[in-house]
Amino acid sequence: MKDQLFAVIDVETTGGGINGNRLTEICIVLLRGDEVIDKYTSLINPEKEIPRQITALTGIDNEMVATAPKFHEVAKKIEEFTRGAIFVAHNVNFDYNVLRNEFRELGFEYSRRKLCTVRLSRKLIPGLFSYSLGRLCDSINIPLVNRHRAEGDTDATVILFQRLLSLDEDYRVINSFLHARSRQATLPPHIDAEQIHNLPESAGIYLFKDRKHKVIYAGKAIDIKKRVVSHFYDRMSKEYELGQETFYIDHETTGSELVALLLEAECIRKYYPRFNRAQKRPGPxxxxxxxxxxxxxxxxxxxxxxxxxxxxxxxxxxxxxxxxxxxxxxxxxxxxxxxxxxxxxxxxxxxxxxxxxxxxxxxxxxxxxxxxxxxxxxxxxxxSSTFVIREKGRHFEEEAFVLVREGQYQGFGFIDSEARGSRLEDYEPFLKRQVATYHTHKILSNYLRKKGDPNVTFYEPEIEEVxxxxxxxxxxxxxxxxxxxxxxx
Structure with a gap:
C-alpha cells in the first residue's frame, strides 16, 4: 500500500443537479503513498452559462472559461493521469459522479476505486462538530486558501488525506473502505455506517432527517434496510441530493405492509417532508x-x-x-x-x-x-361498514390490526396473535389512533379490492345506529x- 497511487481531486461545476452539472474547473494531485508526485489543474469550458449564484460562490464566470479547453480536449489527459489511482475526494460521490457523467457524454465509461475523506475523517477523527471541508480544516489546523476553487480545496484535501494516512498506518480502515463488499464509499458522507447496519430487514417505515433532526423524507418498505440502501445506489439528482442532506435515519417496524402504508401516509401528513412528492395533496x-x-x-x-x-x-x-x-x-x-x-x-x-x-x-x-x-x-x-383487518405482526406472537368504524379509518395497533376480539372494545386498549385522510381511505379501498375479505372481520351495526x-x-x-x-x- 506504500506504493499505491492516490488521485486527490476537486471539481467546480455549473450547478443544476448532478445530471445537469458541467465542469468549470478541475484539480488533481497525484500521490504515491503519502508523497505528492504530480499535479494537474485547469479551467474547463462547460459549454453552457454559469449561473450568477455559482459565480458568486466560486468566482468563476463565463468570461474566465470562454477560452478554456472543453472537456473532450482534456478527457484523455485526465484518464491517463488518474489511471491506476484510487479516486480520493471530500464527499467523493459528488466529484466522482460529475466526472463520470462527463466521460459518459463522450461515450466512455470512467471507473475508479474511490475513497471519501469525509467518511474517513468521521472514522479516524471522531467527535467533531462538522466534517465540512472548511470546518474540518479549522478544527485540525489545516490551511485552506482560495476556498471553493478546485486547486485551493484540493491542496487542503491532500493535507487532510496525509493526516488520515498517518492515523491509519496499517491501512486497516482504508482497506475496509475499499473492500469489494463495503458500502462505505456509496453511503452519503454524513451517515454513520452503523446506522445502516442497525436497520431491520422487515416491513415498516423509515425517516430521513437532516442535521437538525427535521424529517426530509418518509418512506415505507417490505425490507427497510434493503430499501434505504437502494436510495444511495440511485444516481438520480433527487436521490443524490437527499443523500447529501441526510444525517440521521429513524425507522419503525410494522410487520404488515398495509400498516406501513398507513403509517407512511400519516408521517407525510404530519411532517410534510421536502423530498416527498406523492401524498402531499389529496387527489380528486x-x-x-x-x-x-x-x-x-x-x-x-x-x-x-x-x-x-x-x-x-x-x-x-x-x-x-x-x-x-x-x-x-x-x-x-x-x-x-x-x-x-x-x-x-x-x-x-x-x-x-x-x-x-x-x-x-x-x-x-x-x-x-x-x-x-x-x-x-x-x-x-x-x-359504511365497521370492520377490523388482521395482518402479520412484528413478530410471531402478535398480529397487526386496522380498525374502521362506520366507514371511517380509526387507526392501527398490535395485539396478541392468540387473542380474538369478539367485540370492538377488545381492540381499543391497543389502538394507536390516526387521522383519516383521502390517502388512508384510498389505501384501505385498494387493499380490500385486491385482498378481499379473508383477513377482515365485520361487525354488525347497532340497531340504534341504523x-x-x-x-x-x-x-x-x-x-x-x-x-x-x-x-x-
Missing part, C-alpha cells in the same frame, strides 16, 4: 350528494372534489360512483333525471333504467318520491324542504 374524489330542487324534489348528484366533505358516499373513481348511483336508481325506483343520470330532458328516458314511477312527469307525489330517496340514502349510510341513519336522512330532508338550499349529507 367523487361524492354522491343530495339537494332539494325548486319543486321540492330531493335529488341525487355526483360531485368531484379534492376535499373530504360529509356526503352520502365517497368513491375514488367516477365509474364506481356512477355505478352506485345507477344501482340506487334501479333498487329504489328513482328517476334517472333526478339522479343526474340524464340531463336536459323533460321526462326521463334512460336506455337501461326504466323503473321511474313518474315523478318527472308529475305522476308521482313529491312526498312519496322523497321517502324513497331517503330510504336510498339510509341504505348507503348502512354500507335508526339514527334513517332519522338523519329524514331530518335533513325536512330542513331542506323548509330552506330550499343545497345540503351535503
Amino acid at each position: 374524489v367523487y361524492q354522491i350528494v343530495s339537494y332539494m330542487n325548486q319543486r321540492g324534489v330531493l335529488q341525487l348528484a355526483l360531485e368531484k372534489t379534492s376535499k373530504q366533505r360529509e356526503s352520502i358516499g365517497t368513491f375514488y373513481s367516477r365509474a364506481l360512483a356512477q355505478e352506485k348511483l345507477e344501482f340506487l336508481c334501479r333498487e329504489f325506483k328513482l328517476c334517472p333525471k333526478y339522479c343526474s343520470l340524464q340531463a336536459n330532458v323533460e321526462v326521463c328516458s334512460h336506455y337501461e333504467i326504466q323503473t321511474c314511477e313518474g315523478i318527472c312527469g308529475d305522476n308521482e307525489p313529491v312526498k312519496t318520491y322523497n321517502k324513497k330517496v331517503n330510504k336510498a340514502i339510509a341504505s348507503l349510510t348502512e354500507e 335508526s339514527r341513519a334513517v332519522n338523519r336522512a329524514e331530518k335533513n330532508a325536512a330542513v331542506m324542504a323548509s330552506h330550499g338550499t343545497l345540503s351535503l349529507f
Whole structure:
C-alpha cells in the first residue's frame, strides 16, 4: 500500500443537479503513498452559462472559461493521469459522479476505486462538530486558501488525506473502505455506517432527517434496510441530493405492509417532508350528494372534489360512483333525471333504467318520491361498514390490526396473535389512533379490492345506529324542504 497511487481531486461545476452539472474547473494531485508526485489543474469550458449564484460562490464566470479547453480536449489527459489511482475526494460521490457523467457524454465509461475523506475523517477523527471541508480544516489546523476553487480545496484535501494516512498506518480502515463488499464509499458522507447496519430487514417505515433532526423524507418498505440502501445506489439528482442532506435515519417496524402504508401516509401528513412528492395533496374524489330542487324534489348528484366533505358516499373513481348511483336508481325506483343520470330532458328516458314511477312527469307525489330517496340514502349510510383487518405482526406472537368504524379509518395497533376480539372494545386498549385522510381511505379501498375479505372481520351495526341513519336522512330532508338550499349529507 506504500506504493499505491492516490488521485486527490476537486471539481467546480455549473450547478443544476448532478445530471445537469458541467465542469468549470478541475484539480488533481497525484500521490504515491503519502508523497505528492504530480499535479494537474485547469479551467474547463462547460459549454453552457454559469449561473450568477455559482459565480458568486466560486468566482468563476463565463468570461474566465470562454477560452478554456472543453472537456473532450482534456478527457484523455485526465484518464491517463488518474489511471491506476484510487479516486480520493471530500464527499467523493459528488466529484466522482460529475466526472463520470462527463466521460459518459463522450461515450466512455470512467471507473475508479474511490475513497471519501469525509467518511474517513468521521472514522479516524471522531467527535467533531462538522466534517465540512472548511470546518474540518479549522478544527485540525489545516490551511485552506482560495476556498471553493478546485486547486485551493484540493491542496487542503491532500493535507487532510496525509493526516488520515498517518492515523491509519496499517491501512486497516482504508482497506475496509475499499473492500469489494463495503458500502462505505456509496453511503452519503454524513451517515454513520452503523446506522445502516442497525436497520431491520422487515416491513415498516423509515425517516430521513437532516442535521437538525427535521424529517426530509418518509418512506415505507417490505425490507427497510434493503430499501434505504437502494436510495444511495440511485444516481438520480433527487436521490443524490437527499443523500447529501441526510444525517440521521429513524425507522419503525410494522410487520404488515398495509400498516406501513398507513403509517407512511400519516408521517407525510404530519411532517410534510421536502423530498416527498406523492401524498402531499389529496387527489380528486367523487361524492354522491343530495339537494332539494325548486319543486321540492330531493335529488341525487355526483360531485368531484379534492376535499373530504360529509356526503352520502365517497368513491375514488367516477365509474364506481356512477355505478352506485345507477344501482340506487334501479333498487329504489328513482328517476334517472333526478339522479343526474340524464340531463336536459323533460321526462326521463334512460336506455337501461326504466323503473321511474313518474315523478318527472308529475305522476308521482313529491312526498312519496322523497321517502324513497331517503330510504336510498339510509341504505348507503348502512354500507359504511365497521370492520377490523388482521395482518402479520412484528413478530410471531402478535398480529397487526386496522380498525374502521362506520366507514371511517380509526387507526392501527398490535395485539396478541392468540387473542380474538369478539367485540370492538377488545381492540381499543391497543389502538394507536390516526387521522383519516383521502390517502388512508384510498389505501384501505385498494387493499380490500385486491385482498378481499379473508383477513377482515365485520361487525354488525347497532340497531340504534341504523335508526339514527334513517332519522338523519329524514331530518335533513325536512330542513331542506323548509330552506330550499343545497345540503351535503
